[in-house]
Amino acid sequence: MAPKAGRSRTREFSSLSASIVTTLKDQIVQWRYPPEYRMTEAELCKQFGVSRSPVREALRILATDGFVQRMPNRSYRVKQHNLQEIEELYDVRLALELFVVEQLANRSAPGHDDIAALKRTWTSVLNGLPRKDEELARLDTQFHETLALAAGNKTLLRQLRAINERLMLFRIIDFAKAHRATSTCRQHLAILTFILAKNSAGARKAMQKNIEEGRNNVQSAIKDALARAYSL
Numbered sequence: 001m002a003p004k005a006g007r008s009r010t011r012e013f014s015s016l017s018a019s020i021v022t023t024l025k026d027q028i029v030q031w032r033y034p035p036e037y038r039m040t041e042a043e044l045c046k047q048f049g050v051s052r053s054p055v056r057e058a059l060r061i062l063a064t065d066g067f068v069q070r071m072p073n074r075s076y077r078v079k080q081h082n083l084q085e086i087e088e089l090y091d092v093r094l095a096l097e098l099f100v101v102e103q104l105a106n107r108s109a110p111g112h113d114d115i116a117a118l119k120r121t122w123t124s125v126l127n128g129l130p131r132k133d134e135e136l137a138r139l140d141t142q143f144h145e146t147l148a149l150a151a152g153n154k155t156l157l158r159q160l161r162a163i164n165e166r167l168m169l170f171r172i173i174d175f176a177k178a179h180r181a182t183s184t185c186r187q188h189l190a191i192l193t194f195i196l197a198k199n200s201a202g203a204r205k206a207m208q209k210n211i212e213e214g215r216n217n218v219q220s221a222i223k224d225a226l227a228r229a230y231s232l
Helices: 002-029 041-048 052-064 083-105 112-127 133-151 154-175 180-196 200-215 218-231
Strands: 038-040 068-070 075-078
Touching (some): 002 041, 002 052, 002 154, 041 052, 083 133, 083 154, 083 180, 083 218, 112 180, 133 154, 133 180, 154 180, 154 200, 154 218, 180 200
């Protein structure tokens, strides 16, 4: 009976840890914590109403993923990206996504079903009722990751998802700007049209315009994020 009980407790800790990781990661991505915010096991145990074991495992996972950094005395600090690091994420994202659209445009069958579904979604967004900024940000993320999935490179998709996770708040802030949703819809539809026309140069140019427009708002987005974090 003891081994079964041990396995049951391990599964319980694993489930609790996963839940804590999901919650804290979302809060960090949404900049609910200011940079360098100090987290302790005791604080998190009280917050989540759990023992130290699942909290300790959750913090270890978050540290491995780069969301927190371990400090002395079993404490951790929240690691928020600065402007240079965000710019570097955009550089890598741009390189990955230019490769994706070029690969798709050069194929004899560039994933017509996926592209047709994306065209329907973004035509609907363009012609439909206003949507919340967060919903648009998630749809935007889905657009780019669907293209990467259609390209068939699993390693690239994993890298892109990791980058998108850290850029989510900036996407949300970006979509709060006037006319950003409309311009994004038109840019996405242009990217898809060029891919279907097998025009790799046009697809690359359209993708670069889409990503660079978001990048240009990063500095003001970070200021907004910091203001939000320190006001909570």
